[in-house]
Amino acid sequence: MTRLYNTFEFVGHINIPKDKSKFHDVRESASGWEGHRLNFAVQETKTNSVFLELYGGYSKAKPNKVFSFSKGTENEPGSKLEIPWEDRLKEETIDLVADFKKIVVDFTTDTELKEEINKLRYEIRTLEFKDELNESEKEKLTELKLQLKEKAVDRHEFIHTYDAVVFLSEKLENYVKHKFRLTGSVEYQEHRGRFFRKFNPTLIEIVPEDEVNKLRATMDIFFTKDSLDDKDFKKEKKVYINGYVLSYDNNEKKDMFFPQQLVINAQKIDFENEDHVKRFEFLKSKFNVKGKGVYHLPWLLNVFRGSDKVEFTEKDLTQAQRESIEFGLSKLEDYAPKGGMLGETTEENRLIKPLLQSFDKENNFVDGAVESNYEVDDLIYVSSVADKPTETPKVEEPVKDEKPPLVDLENLFG
Template sequence: MARLYNTFEFIGEISIPKSEEKFHDVRTSDSGWEGHRLNFAVQESKTNGVFVEMYGGFSNAKQNKVYSFSKGTENTSGTKLEIPWADRLKEETVKLVADFKKFVVDFTTDTSLKEEINKLRYEIRNIEYKDELTEADKEKLASLHTELKEKAVDRREFIHEYDAVVFLAKELEKYKEHKFKVTGNVEYQEHKGRFFRKFKPTVLEIVKADEVSKLRATMDLFFTKDSLDEKDLEKDKKVYIDAYVLSYDGNAKKDVFFPQQVVINAAKIDFTNELHVKRLNFLKSKFSVKGKGVYHLPWEVNIFRGADRVEFTEKDLTPSQKEAVAFGLSRLEDFAPKGGLLGETTEENRLVKPLLQMFDKENNFADGAVESSYELEDLEYKTETPTYKPVKEEVKEEESKATAALDELDDLFA
């Protein structure tokens, strides 16, 4: 079974921690290792934001190398690369590395210029993709690279995460008034019996101010016939699914399963609206499997970490305010907080829609979930610490009719 990777795409405002150490944390060890960690948040709104993290380092005591992958051609796959540390920033070295192994920072603000840059990159890749280049191809390629260098002055490519971290630590503050699109990989790790999820950026780029903000992930969710729990639907207006995701485990040195709870958020569902109820049942039905095996289905997921706006009602009034309303001296809305009333701070992974499509020959979800080759025992994370039991996630601290239907689906459940 071919592995599908969990990725994210965040669009929003950048929020940089006020503390320099929390933003760019540099630590050294007795072994000579110097590690650089970068943390900042992407805000979908003032009440919903998620932190992303980048980490890179090098040894002051040992020889460093960059392990990467070369670009492939039409009939030849790319190969593993071992690049000397001193060569990692050289232009000719960066050109050798496949795009999916790079870290890209694009501070270009001119939309038209950005389109020209992307067109040049597309032309370059089309020529590079040929198995053999003619002299004319080589001349054209050199010309395109020169033009790209002249125009893409605010676009940087790195082949090691350390260099991207150092660059962003110095430059990101200058551009924080712009809206960004941040894309990358969702990764998991275990530490002392606890599980942690990290959003690891690979591409940061400035987008137009009117770009719709979102915090979305594409996740391949694994589950069993007993994973869905709707006993709290009537009370909490939520359906919980105790699912699992595959991620590389640094301790085991292989892909293993990590628990990942997701929810169907039915808070906006009008249960007297037949279409609303059908949509809710449609989402729930994708977890309805009869076999005893492990099934999986990719989903678009809304990453929510913040507080929802809730309706301001009479129960939110003080006794004096209730009397003022009862005597006709004031209206209910006169006492409503500016910007609306916020509910409790929560952290949830809200299902938006299943990705009912064929990703490759081994991953065809056109008809819904498919049974995987994994067994139930594979889902359990092997550790000496107590086995993790999924719980409801909560933090106590800080252009067509079809398109319209999808927008409403998004609004209902995200």
């Protein structure tokens, strides 16, 4: 089976740590490796934000190269590239590299100009995709690239993460008043028996202020018939799925399974609303499999790291406030916090909807989850360093009868 990659799309304002060393952390090892790590958050709301990370470095003791991939044409696929370190920032070098291997930072704020830039890029790539160009097409391609260079002055492309980190550490703070869209890959790593998730952006661009905020991820979830856990549903109004995701492990140098807990959050559901209940049961049913194998199904989910608003009730009052209400001197709403009351801080991956579609010949989910080629034992992370499997802790890091539109359905479970 072909691998489906886990991706994210975040839209919101960027929050940079006040401590500059936490924003741009530089460390040098005894071997001469200088590593640069950039950390910042994207804020969906004042009570929900997620950190992203970019990491890159180079060796001061050994020669460095950039390993990348070239652009393909209609009959010639792209191929691996080994680029000399000193050539990595040259315009002609960057132009050789396929778009999916680049990190793009676009500070363009004019939406009409951005549309022009994207149109030029499309026209350029259409010509580049041809195996051979006649003289007229070659001239046209040269002209289009000159136009792009003149217009895309705030669009920056990098073929090595180190250069993107250094650039953003110097420039990003100047644009924090703007709203951003960030897309990229969701990656996992294991360290001393613990599992960590990272959001690695490959596109960072300014978007209009009226763009809807979101912290969304698209992930291929692997699970078994025993993965769904609803034993605490009456108390918490949440259904937990003890799932797994595939990610490339840098230590093992191959794809490995990592545990990832998911949540069907029913706290906003009105269980007197038949339509709400049907939607809730629909989501749960996607994990209802009978075989003993490992199944998988891609999902759209909301990445939640913050606090939900909770109802303010009499149990939140002080004794003096209760007495004041009892004597008729006050009302409950007089003591409710302005802006609502927040619950405990939580980190959850809240399932929004299954992606019931065909991605390719080997990944067809139009009827729901499909059985994979993996065995249950494959889900257990086993390090090549140790002979026994590591523990699998949670990943560190949610009165009309007419049917609501999709955005409302997403908010219902997000």
